Amino acid sequence: MIKMLLAGTAAAAALLGLALPAGAADIKIGDINSYSALPAFAEPYRKGWQMAVEEINAAGGVNGDTLVVVSRDDAGKPGNAITAANELVAQDGAVLLTGGFFSNVGLALSDYAKQKGILYIAGEPLTDAITWSKGNAYTFRLRPSNYMQAAMLAEEAAKLPAKRWATIAPNYEYGQSAVAVFKQLLQKKRPDVSFVGEQWPPQGKIDAGAVAEAIKATQPEAILNVEFGADLIKLVREGTARGLFEGRSVVSFLTGEPEYLDPLKADAPVGWIVTGYPWDKDQSPANLAFVKAYQARYADYPRLGSVVGYAEMKAIAAVLAKAKSTKTEDLIKAAEGIGFDTPFGPVSFRAIDHQSTMGAFVGKTAVVDGKGVMVDFRYVPGAQVLPPDSEVKTLRPQG
Structure with a gap:
């Protein structure tokens, strides 16, 4: 288990040059993530929240109190996450929980939050169930959901001439949810589209050659990919070697994120329609300031995980500041609409529904100077792709 305390003592405050008021208390936040299971995302994520905590405490903390993060590794397993949550709340005194990467882990933590009556701010888990079918009063989600990203991608996919589609996705909650909502949204825009093949490799254990051959045999005109991490790398390389992508359009969740493009280097796919993070090309003032600070702090560039970790802690600080309390009911009231x-x-x-309006970048992949990048991208605000309140009320349990 990873356990880290940041800026939780007077000595740490002194090292950061803080001027906290006498009698300032520690507000403990319990962070749970898949640090050992998916370090490509989790390590930048950790750097992101560490930088945010340093900034918050350097500015005087939250209502004069010091923000402290106690962090645990769930190894990508729901059972481990629940054990960590119990320890963080009962032993370490965490007033709320945050983090999560895999959707099944996020759902387990969301249910724990409901059962124990503690606030959980999910950073990364993307399944729609977290805020809709299994949503509860205690859970909020930061990143744009599967529905939101599928809506962005389906808009572009509907412009393609392709009618015969195949899908490749990891066989767990995230992949199943992403495929289902993409099918729904694409066929709503294009009733002439059909899905002629699908492959569901186990997450983290893809037999990429067999998957590529099976999809190729269905003769699709386009492919939806939901694989990520090491599985994505294997799929891209095996699929390219076997001609799977030749003459076919590919639409892909997450592939434009630098943590997944960077390891592919010159093998990165070209022309895929993706969601991602063009960190070095987005010229918005907020991103430029974030990139500058991140590079100064770490001598490295941010990944999407860095954005998630940073924004997660900024959201938590805003909620705590507004609530002026660490009681769960006060935190929930403060978080709604903040x-x-x-x-x-x-x-x-x-x-x-406790879903944030954070958006995502949609664009295409390319190889420039021997590395994969996003080109022809645009930022889509989350509010533009969320369903109306009337529809949300049918998707989310009341009460």
Whole structure:
């Protein structure tokens, strides 16, 4: 288990040059993430929240109190996450929980939050169930959901001439949810589209050659990909070697994120329609300031995980400052509808479903100077792709 305390003592405050008031208390936040299972995302994520905590405490903390993060590794397993949550709340005194990467882990933590009556701010888990079918009063989600990203991608996919589609996705909650909502939204725009093949490799254990051959045999005109991490790398390389992508359009969740493009280097796919983060090309003031500070702090460039970790802690600080309390009911009341700043600009947590309005970049992949990058991209605000309140009320349980 990873356990880290940041800026939780007078000595740490002194090292950061803080001028906290006498008698300032520690506010402990419990962070749980898949540090050992997916370090490509989790390590930048950790750097992001560490930088945010340093900034918050350097500015005087939250209502004069010091923000402290106690962090645990769930190894990508829901059972580990629940064990960590119990320890963080009962032993370490965490007033709220945050983090999560895999959707099944996020759902487990969301249910724990409901059962124990503690606030959980999910950073990364993307399944729609977290805020809709299994949503609860205690859970909020930061990143744009599967529905939101599928809506962005389906808009571009609908412009393609392709009618025969195949899908490749990891066989767990995230992949299943992403495929289902993409199918729904694309066929709503294009009733002439059909799905002729699908592959569901186990997450982290893809047999990429067999998957590529199976999809190729269905003769699709376009492919939806939901694989990420090491599985994505294997799929791209095996699929390219076997001609899977030749003459076919590919639409892909997350592939434009630098943590997934960078390892592919010159093998990165060209022309895929993706969501991602063009960190070095987005010229918005918020991103430029974030990138400059991140590079100064770490001598490295940010990944999407860095944005998630940073924004997560900024959101938590905003909630705590507004609530002026660490009681769960006060935190929930403060979080509903609250606005906060992120490297992508100002966003808010919607009161109706606790989904944030953070958006995503949509563009295409290319190889420039021997590395994969995003080109022809645009930022889509989350509020533009969320369903109306009337529809949300049918998707989310009441009460």
